[in-house]
Amino acid sequence: MAQILDGKVVAAALTEQLKNDVQKLKDRGVFPCLAIVRVGERGDDLAYERGATKRAAAAGLEVKQFALPAEASQDELLAVIAKINADASIHGCLIFMPLPKQIDEAAVRAALAPEKDVDGITAASQAGVYSDKSVGFPPCTPSACMEIIKHYQIELKGANAVVFGRSLVVGRPLAMMLLGQHATVTICHTKTRDAAAVARGADVLLAAVGHAGAVGETFVTPDQVLIDVGINVNAEGKLCGDVAPEAAQKARAYTPVPGGVGSVTTTVLAKHVIEAARRTLD
């Protein structure tokens, strides 16, 4: 019977730790604060905002919401970001993407102060995760994968980690973070020849493909740990990951969807804000 790597358990344990970290900062006069910038009222964004706000409050953070109408101009959004950059009481900033068509996303990414970039959208954060330096932050999703691995004490040093997906939001930063923990890292994608064979060589298999059942039973061995980043809707209309159910059962351990990686991302966001606040004391 495969072990379930429970995201809710990881989030709860991490929240306890963060509460301590926040208290220590408050004792030094620093009150960690997250700004959330949303343009429009997309259901996904609103749901994530509720989750992030709840998590942030649980850890003792303050949250400031900046909601702009869907038809907001680029200049209006840039003005909000400039205000956040200049506000020393705000330590981290989450901007929901994608942005409406009238707004140039690249300009928005370039506008945010790297030290407040708690979801890894700036070039400075990208260079930071690539070069393994504490500049900016990686995106929250790959950080959430690493938190699960850490919580369940899954050994990475010398392990073969295989990442499916090469996006800037998950695959690439995940590969860099696994490398930072001394795993031997393989990055696979749609052009990979015999993906199942490559996957079977993994001690830890991380799937960020984006379609249901992409990781089938032939990909998995009984010694493997599966980290499933996919969030898909299956034929029955239910939420599911990239890993097929029979594949998950075959492994040593796996993260369920829902209740796995996705349950940790908002807590990681809070963690990044606290770290951003702590860095202001350096």
Added chain:
Amino acid sequence: MAQILDGKVVAAALTEQLKNDVQKLKDRGVFPCLAIVRVGERGDDLAYERGATKRAAAAGLEVKQFALPAEASQDELLAVIAKINADASIHGCLIFMPLPKQIDEAAVRAALAPEKDVDGITAASQAGVYSDKSVGFPPCTPSACMEIIKHYQIELKGANAVVFGRSLVVGRPLAMMLLGQHATVTICHTKTRDAAAVARGADVLLAAVGHAGAVGETFVTPDQVLIDVGINVNAEGKLCGDVAPEAAQKARAYTPVPGGVGSVTTTVLAKHVIEAARRTLD
């Protein structure tokens, strides 16, 4: 008998192509120019400078030398860089590293204008190579590997590429560039378990380890292409790569040391300068 992937042949062919590119730019009134900044008189730097200057001239580039004494202060060096940044007639800038102890290398990296960073030392270039965007440039050595692969038409799409080494100067940028060409990329290092077995799974094996004989005969299969980035001195005092001679002979093809990757880097530097000059027209 293994095929030799001859760096001098690649450099000569690339130089012919660059001469055309330079002529096209000159026809449009742009005269590509490289600045070389050297602090002190290290033998390695002087040798590279001579090579780079010769190559640049062969491609039709102008070169401006900025030589500072070994005891130059950080402010003196930063003043030279500021001058280069401000000079529209200079398109690319090579700064020899490592710098003397009295100079903060991070400050120097941060000072160079990313658009003139033809050897990939700035955070902007790092983010560019990581995100596969045309911002700055990768370091010349991994670019030289890619030129050899391209010249000899070694198929990367869907191929298994294994990179030994995870440095910011070679391993990491090489992994990203191979990924950009749709290879399945594995990054190995000192903590890799059974490196020989991982290596044998490669169609293209790229060694940037930094010690002679690191890639032994058991790493290699007869179908493999070996790209050897190492420049070491062996027990007999001779220049050699990371790949043991008997391992190279076992492969389908290999880059010799000397005469392989190292023979292409200065030509790649010229290529980057020309591309930097071309971008000023965008």
